[in-house]
Amino acid sequence: METTRGAERQRTAAERRRRELLEAADRVVLRDGPQASMNAIAAEAGITKPILYRHFGDKGGLYRALAKRHTDALLSALRAALDAPSERRERVEATLDTYLAAIEASPQVYRFLMHPSDDSAPSPEQGFDVGRHSAPLLRRLGEELGKVIAERVDLGPESEQMARIWGHGIVGMMHAAGDWWLGDRPCSREQLVRSLADLLWGRLAEAGDLPGGQGF
Amino acid sequence: METTRGAERQRTAAERRRRELLEAADRVVLRDGPQASMNAIAAEAGITKPILYRHFGDKGGLYRALAKRHTDALLSALRAALDAPSERRERVEATLDTYLAAIEASPQVYRFLMHPSDDSAPSPEQGFDVGRHSAPLLRRLGEELGKVIAERVDLGPESEQMARIWGHGIVGMMHAAGDWWLGDRPCSREQLVRSLADLLWGRLAEAGDLPGGQGF
DNA sequence: GACTGTTTGTTACCGCTAGTAACAGGTTTA
DNA sequence: TAAACCTGTTACTAGCGGTAACAAACAGTC
Incomplete structure (x- = not known):
């Protein structure tokens, strides 16, 4: 069975991809400031938006990872x-x-x-979440x-x-x-x-x- | 000539209006947080967006006044x-x-x-305007x-x-x-x-x- | 080799936002 | 009456974050 070794390889590939995406995001943020758009980051990484979203969930996720x-x-x-x-x-x-x-x-x-x-966090709740x-x-x-x-x-x-x-x-x-x-x-x-x-x-x-x- | 008195009256009316708009904006911001939309503020004030823009220029202007x-x-x-x-x-x-x-x-x-x-300030320039x-x-x-x-x-x-x-x-x-x-x-x-x-x-x-x- | 599932990628869209152009009615000035 | 101005509207643009639907490449299994 090749299952484990294949999965392993895929996982490490995904991690490397993730690092590449983060580096591209870093370049864009350093160039455009914090309001860099997901489109711009995806373009810098040479891919399109949905991939970014598959890796990081939403913009907050990417920014948190960064x-x-x-x-x-x-x-x-x-x-x-x-x-x-x-x-x-x-x-x-x-x-x-x-x-x-x-x-x-x-x-x-x-x-x-x-x-x-x-x-x-778009925060639909409006409690005392001040410092968050x-x-x-x-x-x-x-x-x-x-x-x-x-x-x-x-x-x-x-x-x-x-x-x-x-x-x-x-x-x-x-x-x-x-x-x-x-x-x-x-x-x-x-x-x-x-x-x-x-x-x-x-x-x-x-x-x-x-x-x-x-x-x- | 009615010029001065008319202009005066109009000016004070505009100022009162501005105060009303600011109070409406205040209510919305207190309710919805800082990400309150211009549409929501206009609705709270009982008017539509362009009036808001005529009074405050852009969103930053309104927020600065507030x-x-x-x-x-x-x-x-x-x-x-x-x-x-x-x-x-x-x-x-x-x-x-x-x-x-x-x-x-x-x-x-x-x-x-x-x-x-x-x-x-959408800040097209990207100099060392950090703390701004x-x-x-x-x-x-x-x-x-x-x-x-x-x-x-x-x-x-x-x-x-x-x-x-x-x-x-x-x-x-x-x-x-x-x-x-x-x-x-x-x-x-x-x-x-x-x-x-x-x-x-x-x-x-x-x-x-x-x-x-x-x-x- | 054919079959199935997963990952990687795409295009095309949605709903929302800030902001604007163009136009309609009312009031003041001439 | 006519020009000027202010207040208000509707209808639009461009761009955003985010997603659904689909296409291709690859793995492991029969």
């Missing part, structure tokens, strides 16, 4: 920075810098991951960082909840500052990293009021 | 909290709480403002907060740039944490506010390492 690749790559880079053997402050700065370097290196990828023109349409990458980063903080930092009672809050907060800080910085590039990356680390290190609390007007 | 109303409202609430006469820490907590209370009170509005299903597709509300909040910090806090040399960075960073922190919190509501608002303020007050730097594994 996002997962980039997200995993960024996440492992961040994990490496987070695990470097050095002082806490240095590790924080290295992590911030890794993230900023990544979004600086390929802003199109970043834009796709963060603002995916979100129609991944937000970029899932941010959530994932926030959760990961929260876990790392909970594992390594002593925050007293209710440590775990505070660690999760901080994880999401710090990731949000990094993201918003990076997004703004990437737009009009008002300073060097080093300066941005240092300023954000200073913020996390409590310089806001320490700084004195400026003369004139009420203090902050 | 967003401005809510943004202005939120912004003035935040400014009030930021100007309250009390200690810096209290003011920071009040501001965080004001923001979180607002998004808690009407998550649909929040979702519209933050994830506007961004087609406000992000929610403009966050940028505006970040800039405002940066200004406030620069005015009131003494940060030494290069104070202004650091203040802007901090403004965007703090707003991003507030936003990401709020977005996550609104999703699965893992703790009370007070606790969230306190934890974020603690983060800004440098507790991350002060906290000790947890035993086992490398520190953070």
Whole structure:
């Protein structure tokens, strides 16, 4: 019986095809932005729409598969920075810098991951599904960082909840500052990293009021 | 000559109409989410599409007008909290709480403002216009907060740039944490506010390492 | 070799969207 | 009365995501 070997070969062929399709989709998204159409992606891959739909279900499926690749790559880079053997402050700065370097290196990828023109779920239900349409990458980063903080930092009672809050907060800080910085590039990356680390290190609390007007 | 009085009357009539249309759009967006169609909005207002287009140009124009109303409202609430006469820490907590209370009170509005299903600018150009597709509300909040910090806090040399960075960073922190919190509501608002303020007050730097594994 | 099922691919369509052209009636100005 | 303008309509376009129906190539089975 040739069943198993034939099936095997077909499966690997399908996987290779899928990779090819994802690479074609990647090129189109990098060229046209997140609003790239399924037609354009199919054309780039040299095929027609229904095949794309057979492989990925719907547009959201394709975009999710596409996002997962980039997200995993960024996440492992961040994990490496987070695990470097050095002082806490240095590790924080290295992590911030890794993230900023990544979004600086390929802003199109970043834009796709963060603002995916979100129609991944047409969502007929209208409950309190707020954040679900937000970029899932941010959530994932926030959760990961929260876990790392909970594992390594002593925050007293209710440590775990505070660690999760901080994880999401710090990731949000990094993201918003990076997004703004990437737009009009008002300073060097080093300066941005240092300023954000200073913020996390409590310089806001320490700084004195400026003369004139009420203090902050 | 009746010219001026007639023109006046017509202008105010047009403005009233515009307000009515915006209110109808508001209802639909609150009901259907940010992907509400122009047809649905026109139907809610009791008219047909071309009138909508005559008033607002395109969908982006309508959404921008709609967003401005809510943004202005939120912004003035935040400014009030930021100007309250009390200690810096209290003011920071009040501001965080004001923001979180607002998004808690009407998550649909929040979702519209933050994830506007961004087609406000079809953007034929494909330069480094990254953040432009992000929610403009966050940028505006970040800039405002940066200004406030620069005015009131003494940060030494290069104070202004650091203040802007901090403004965007703090707003991003507030936003990401709020977005996550609104999703699965893992703790009370007070606790969230306190934890974020603690983060800004440098507790991350002060906290000790947890035993086992490398520190953070 | 003939038969059957699965995979890969196509064309041609559906319903929906944003946006527009062209035209009809009412009111103000001259 | 006639010109100008505003408000509103119907009917259309082009493009989108998504699908049904069908054609060919290939596997394994009798």
